Amino acid sequence: MSGAPLLAVRQVEKRFGSVLALRGVSTSVAAGEVTCVLGDNGAGKSTLIKILAGVHRPDAGEYLLDGEPVRLSGPREALDRGIATVYQDLAMIPLMSVWRNFFLGSEPVRGRGPFRRFDVAAARRTARAELAAMGIDIRDPDQPVGTLSGGERQSVAIARAVYFGARVLILDEPTSALGVKQAGVVLRYIARARDRGLGVVFITHNPHHAHPVGDRFLVLNRGAAVGEYAKGEVTREELTTLMAGGAELDALARELARGE
Amino acid sequence: MTTAEAARRDERVARVSPVRRVLVRPELGSVVGAIVVFAFFAAQSPVFWSVSGVSNWLDPASTLGIMAVAIALLMIGGEFDLSAGVLTGSTGLILVTLATRYGLDVWSAMAAGLVFALAVGFLNGLLVVRTRLPSFIVTLGTFLMLQGLNLGVTKLLTGTVQVGGLRQAPGYEGARQVFAASVPLAGGDFRVAIVWWLAVTALATWVLMRTRAGNWIFAVGGNEQAARAVGVPAARVKVGLFMTTAAAAWLVGTITALRFSSVQANAGIGQEFTFIIAAVIGGCLLTGGYGSAIGASIGALIFGMADKGIVFAGWDADWFTFFLGAMLLLATLTNSLVRRYAEEVRR
Numbered sequence: 001m002s003g004a005p006l007l008a009v010r011q012v013e014k015r016f017g018s019v020l021a022l023r024g025v026s027t028s029v030a031a032g033e034v035t036c037v038l039g040d041n042g043a044g045k046s047t048l049i050k051i052l053a054g055v056h057r058p059d060a061g062e063y064l065l066d067g068e069p070v071r072l073s074g075p076r077e078a079l080d081r082g083i084a085t086v087y088q089d090l091a092m093i094p095l096m097s098v099w100r101n102f103f104l105g106s107e108p109v110r111g112r113g114p115f116r117r118f119d120v121a122a123a124r125r126t127a128r129a130e131l132a133a134m135g136i137d138i139r140d141p142d143q144p145v146g147t148l149s150g151g152e153r154q155s156v157a158i159a160r161a162v163y164f165g166a167r168v169l170i171l172d173e174p175t176s177a178l179g180v181k182q183a184g185v186v187l188r189y190i191a192r193a194r195d196r197g198l199g200v201v202f203i204t205h206n207p208h209h210a211h212p213v214g215d216r217f218l219v220l221n222r223g224a225a226v227g228e229y230a231k232g233e234v235t236r237e238e239l240t241t242l243m244a245g246g247a248e249l250d251a252l253a254r255e256l257a258r259g260e
Numbered sequence: 261m262t263t264a265e266a267a268r269r270d271e272r273v274a275r276v277s278p279v280r281r282v283l284v285r286p287e288l289g290s291v292v293g294a295i296v297v298f299a300f301f302a303a304q305s306p307v308f309w310s311v312s313g314v315s316n317w318l319d320p321a322s323t324l325g326i327m328a329v330a331i332a333l334l335m336i337g338g339e340f341d342l343s344a345g346v347l348t349g350s351t352g353l354i355l356v357t358l359a360t361r362y363g364l365d366v367w368s369a370m371a372a373g374l375v376f377a378l379a380v381g382f383l384n385g386l387l388v389v390r391t392r393l394p395s396f397i398v399t400l401g402t403f404l405m406l407q408g409l410n411l412g413v414t415k416l417l418t419g420t421v422q423v424g425g426l427r428q429a430p431g432y433e434g435a436r437q438v439f440a441a442s443v444p445l446a447g448g449d450f451r452v453a454i455v456w457w458l459a460v461t462a463l464a465t466w467v468l469m470r471t472r473a474g475n476w477i478f479a480v481g482g483n484e485q486a487a488r489a490v491g492v493p494a495a496r497v498k499v500g501l502f503m504t505t506a507a508a509a510w511l512v513g514t515i516t517a518l519r520f521s522s523v524q525a526n527a528g529i530g531q532e533f534t535f536i537i538a539a540v541i542g543g544c545l546l547t548g549g550y551g552s553a554i555g556a557s558i559g560a561l562i563f564g565m566a567d568k569g570i571v572f573a574g575w576d577a578d579w580f581t582f583f584l585g586a587m588l589l590l591a592t593l594t595n596s597l598v599r600r601y602a603e604e605v606r607r
């Protein structure tokens with residue numbers, strides 16, 4: 001099922017002043033596949049996906065879309081090229097209703113000239129139908145997004161990206177703030193998006209979430225790639241060890257063992 | 261209700277009653293406030309609710325309302341404009357000065373005032389989005405600069421602190437008909453500014469609720485970064501909002517100048533907070549992302565009623581600010597309580 005990569009980065013680097021947030025990282029994602037990016041807090045995961053999403057421009061390295069090197073001018077261009085991102089911290093506008101959020105930035109319009117207006121009825125109807133099609137059951141599309149649970153919010157954001165014809169879906173820690181059951185719900189939507197043929201980049205610091213859905217695993221530590229593995233090449237335990245930097249975890253294990 | 265209908269309805273939605281639908285509107289606090297204030301002053305003096313009384317308090321409400329609506333849009337978009345009050349003075353001064361001392365007809369002088377206002381709004385917006393400084397500070401700067409300019413230039417040109425004589429300028433009568441006429445109706449004397457106020461409120465409401473720009477205004481005020489990330493042109497929205505506020509200031513400055521035919525160099529100063537207060541009474545959050553144009557209009561109505569009502573009741577006008585302070589606290593308290601209640605039930 002693995003084809004030519006939709007999106008790839010080669011040896012990208014990003015600095016913030018004197019902080020080298022990312023150095024020499026390469027990865028790719030193909031249609032109908034899930035690439036997981038794992039790493040502890042501060043490993044550079046969000047920085048990497050902000051490069052993929054066009055928010056940051058890499059200071060070095062290549063960005064390839066369908067094999068062609070590109071330079072994105074910003075998130076709008078990334079969106080127009082079919083790369084949709086659901087951010088960890090800035091997914092939606094809490095005070096706005098579900099349907100207003102669903103169409104934010106890509107509102108359907110009707111009418112001409114000065115009478116061009118937001119087709120509110122169509123937006124309400126479509127949002128409800130699309131959410132239902134993804135198996136997301138929102139009680140009332142008029143309710144403010146702030147009143148949804150974390151899992152529901154992520155699910156709405158995923159459904160939105162799928163609806164707007166994303167080819168690549170980037171998710172920044174969609175499950176990290178969620179309970180076990182809610183995380184399961186979001187993982188199911190990730191699998192559903194993948195089955196619809198999207199390439200998914202799934203960022204997490206939880207190997208238990210990554211391992212069941214991932215086709216490829218990139219492990220980051222302190223801004224650098226520790227390794228990249230295909231499904232079957234690596235176990236969940238190995239991922240855990242890699243993420244923490246093996247030696248550190250061994251040391252921790254010994255330290256905790258003494259206290260018993 | 262048919263069975264099919266019942267099945268389609270989600271059992272977790274405890275049918276949202278019409279009452280609750282009303283309660284979650286941002287303008288609720290102001291509507292309650294307006295009714296209370298009306299009842300209160302109507303009980304004090306029968307003149308208050310006579311036709312001439314009504315036309316009397318609609319007059320200050322109208323010009324304030326135009327500004328409050330514009331400021332409400334800006335506040336929903338997450339910004340403040342402290343220069344809006346003094347800008348009503350600046351545009352009035354420009355109109356009178358150009359039409360009386362530089363030979364322009366009134367319409368051209370008005371156009372010049374509009375260009376100036378839009379330039380100030382554009383500059384305010386540009387400074388805010390480029391520097392990312394709080395608009396409170398940026399527009400405080402423009403406020404002080406305009407205040408200085410208004411006084412300095414007026415004194416330089418006239419040697420006094422006012423310009424006048426607009427009545428003699430060519431085109432005055434036509435412009436006055438459009439912006440500052442008064443229409444006798446059923447014993448009252450209604451200002452045409454009331455029509456402008458209603459039109460501005462209707463237009464702003466339509467833009468907010470039924471256009472893409474409206475969706476973007478709520479979004480940039482609610483969470484600018486999230487809005488940007490889905491492709492909302494946040495900078496353009498904000499600059500547009502500052503220019504809209506400036507255009508409203510021009511409209512009010514023009515209405516006032518045409519009405520009195522003269523403008524004081526300190527006109528409009530001190531009004532900037534009144535606009536914000538009216539918008540907040542009308543349900544705007546200080547933190548942005550929430551509010552309503554109709555609410556701001558009703559906030560202005562409360563101001564108008566209190567302003568004239570105190571006079572009708574025969575009290576000292578000094579009580580006005582005390583009264584406003586109490587209104588502000590009450591309305592915001594109602595708003596926050598209602599919002600909490602509404603969100604609780606919706607979970």
Ligand SMILES: Nc1ncnc2c1ncn2[C@@H]1O[C@H](COP(=O)(O)OP(=O)(O)O)[C@@H](O)[C@H]1O
Nearest residue numbers: 016019021039040041042043044045046047048
């Ligand atoms: N805009 C920024 N300015 C300065 N430093 C940043 C910025 N964004 C991220 N960093 C730094 O880069 C490093 C990686 O951060 P991030 O990519 O957010 O990590 P993760 O998402 O894996 O937790 C951190 O040390 C962080 O402080």
Ligand SMILES: [Mg+2]
Nearest residue numbers: 045046088173
């Ligand atoms: Mg992160």
